[in-house]
Amino acid sequence: MKTFAIVNRKGGVGKTTTAVNLAYVLATSCQLRVLLVDADGQANATQILLPPGEYAGLGALLxxxxxxxxxxTISTDVPGLDVLPAAEDLWALDLEAAGGDRGRCYRALRDMREAMEEDGAYDVMVIDCPPNLSAACVSAILASDAVIIPVLSDACSATGVGDLVDQIASLRSLHPALRVSGVLVNQWHRSPVVEDSVAYLREEGMVPVYDTVIRRTDKVPESSWARMAVQAWSPFCSAARDYRAWVAELAEKEGIRYGQA
Ligand SMILES: Nc1ncnc2c1ncn2[C@@H]1O[C@H](COP(=O)(O)OP(=O)(O)O)[C@@H](O)[C@H]1O
Ligand SMILES: [Mg+2]
Structure with missing residues (x-):
């Protein structure tokens, strides 16, 4: 089971949008069995994919x-796509983990992944991470094959990627095979600062940058308001098409095949 954590310590860069679209396209276009794990106490991915309700979620597992x-795990309306929801109880976890069993918390998602692999339950797991390196985020990274880093296409985000890559690298003492799959440029639009920042990221070469970029369009915030994946809200808008093109690029790179991980 291929597992990806969607990580950036900055908020508002497109982690949740990317996690939801990746999971959605893998389940629909690629016909894979996909689990989206919501590791953010804001529960945005949960709200997009599940009806309002009280869910026991990742906090209980951690x-x-x-x-x-x-x-x-809860089935969504999208065939093949299940969600392991987040709830507000994730907020308190770091305070508890500071005094409690942090090791168990860090291992929890990895142990769950092993159980799922034994059962052949899913082909791909996608984990939407919070905007910090909290215990839930570390647990997500340690359970993953590779990290995907969405960034905004401005100079500040481009220069911050190096620090994040160093922090992820520091977890290799616990997970030697951990990789950064790539940086995904989000909210791309034609402007000198955007084009210079993307060129800087590509030329810097410290981490792979996907060829596909996700264009900025109001359809994405509209879909967030409607609590829908943009793939369902506006399937032919630029960002929805870009996400499908990017998932094809990722699948090729990571050896994920149609109907089979
Ligand atoms: N390609 C895009 N074009 C326009 N707005 C976007 C795009 N991607 C994300 N957004 C908007 O940016 C905001 C932050 O996105 P989100 O995925 O929630 O980021 P994060 O999970 O990193 O905090 C949301 O309001 C979302 O609708
Ligand atoms: Mg988010």
Whole structure:
């Protein structure tokens, strides 16, 4: 089961949009069995993919209160796509983990992944991370094959990528095979600062940058308001098409095949 964590310590760069679109396109266009894990206490991905409700979510797993993943995963309207939701109880986790069993928390998602692999439950797991390197985020990264870093296409984001890559690299002492799959440029639009920043990222060469960029369009915030994936809200808008092109690029790069991970 291929597993990707969508990570950036900055908020508002497109982590949730990317996680939701990646999971959606893998389930629909690629006909894979996909689990989206929401590791952010803001629960934005949960709100986009599931109806309003009270869910026992990742917090219960990370606290060791629930160990069977099928008690937590919930089917969405999209065939093949399930969600392991987040709830507000994720906020308190770091305070508890500071005094409690941080090791168990860090291992929780990795152990869940192993159980899912044994059961052949899913082809791909996508984890939407919070905008910090909290215990939930570390647990997500340690359970992943590779990290995907969405960035805004401005100079500040471009120069911040180096620090993030160093922080991710520091987790290799716990997870030696961890890779950065690539940086995904989001909210691209024609302007000198955007084009210079993207050129800087590509020329810097410290981390791979996907060829595909995601264009900026109001259809994405509209879809957020409507609590829908942009793939469903406006399937032919630029960003929806860009996400499909990017998933094809990612699938090729990561050896994910149609109908089979
Ligand atoms: N390609 C895009 N074009 C326009 N707005 C976007 C695009 N991608 C994301 N957004 C908007 O930016 C905001 C932050 O996106 P989000 O995915 O929630 O970021 P994060 O999870 O990193 O905080 C949301 O309001 C979203 O609708
Ligand atoms: Mg988010």
């Amino acid at each position: 606290r060791g209160l629930v160990i069977c993943y099928d008690e937590l």
